[in-house]
Amino acid sequence: MSESDQSAAAAGGMDFGVGGIVARLREARADWRVSQQRPSEVRGRELPSHEVLAAIIEGLRGALFPMRLGPPDLRQENEDYYVGHTLDTLLTALFAQVRLELRYHARQKGGAAGDVDARAAQVVRDFGAELPAIRSMLDSDVLAAYHGDPAAGSVDEVLLCYPGILAMVHHRIGHQLYSLGVPLLARVVAELAHERTGIDIHPGAQIGPGFFIDHGTGVVIGETAKIGRNVRLYQAVTLGAKRFATDALGHLLKGGPRHPIVEDEVVIYAGATILGRVTIGRGSTIGGNVWLTESVPAGSRISQASIRSDGHVDGSAG
Helix, strand or coil: CCHHHHHHHHHHCCCCCHHHHHHHHHHHHHHHHHHCCCCCCCCCCCCCCHHHHHHHHHHHHHHHCHHHHCCCCCCHHHHHHHHHHHHHHHHHHHHHHHHHHHHHHHHHCCCCCCCHHHHHHHHHHHHHHCHHHHHHHHHHHHHHHHHHCCCCCCHHHHHHHCHHHHHHHHHHHHHHHHHCCCHHHHHHHHHHHHHHHCCEECCCCEECCCCEECCCCCCEECCCCEECCCCEECCCCEEECCCCCECCCCCECCCCCCCCEECCCCEECCCCEEECCCEECCCCEECCCCEECCCECCCCEECHHHECCCCCECHHHC
């Protein structure tokens, strides 16, 4: 008998107290549900599934770019059939996930599910109708990466290999879901990309066409950030909030504009941190490792040397 078999046999006669653990975990779940005013009995899964959404996004990548991200044996004359069949399957699966989120929202607000199925169907129809526009936006992102990186050998290399493009595929899809009123699904889609790329983009962020994240690891873009056309970011850039408003009890207030506005044609180099509802003017360049908490006009060139010790931008930086 092998050592592993001997260990398994020995463990088979031991009591690890599993019954008591199960009972205490049941009590912990019950306490949580009472504290959160959750229903005591729910049939089936309450929340959307990471695994299902991951499969949906993977399928959508193939439907959006069939000859490059679709099945390896696909032929061009069969593209439309493949795309149609894939979308029919994926949108049906997405409907089930949207319905779960809408039911969840209804329970959170203490209301009845009501017309959840009809609303879920409309969300999925509206989402499907936006897929051609999403494809066009992603094409602009791919071209921006190709033209913005001298190491890019082709647009196909960019699509197949660049983490920034993978993150933007997820973001363009997630942002549409966010805009259609299913923010939990959108956040899961964003986190799936975050796990794979190290790029953290909230699905609420508004990002114009031609967006390029070079290298990408450590990039953070907050929920209310607004980014214009043809903007380029390098690794470890943060577009974050400077402070968070609270209510009388000290709880954070949700929503409200708190992240930067980055206008068209801006370049932000590695390690830069821009915080608060400030505006980076069109055509500006923000140097590496700059810490910026105030607006700068169009055409600014900001480096560490142009930031005074009190954190303000020197007037000669423009």
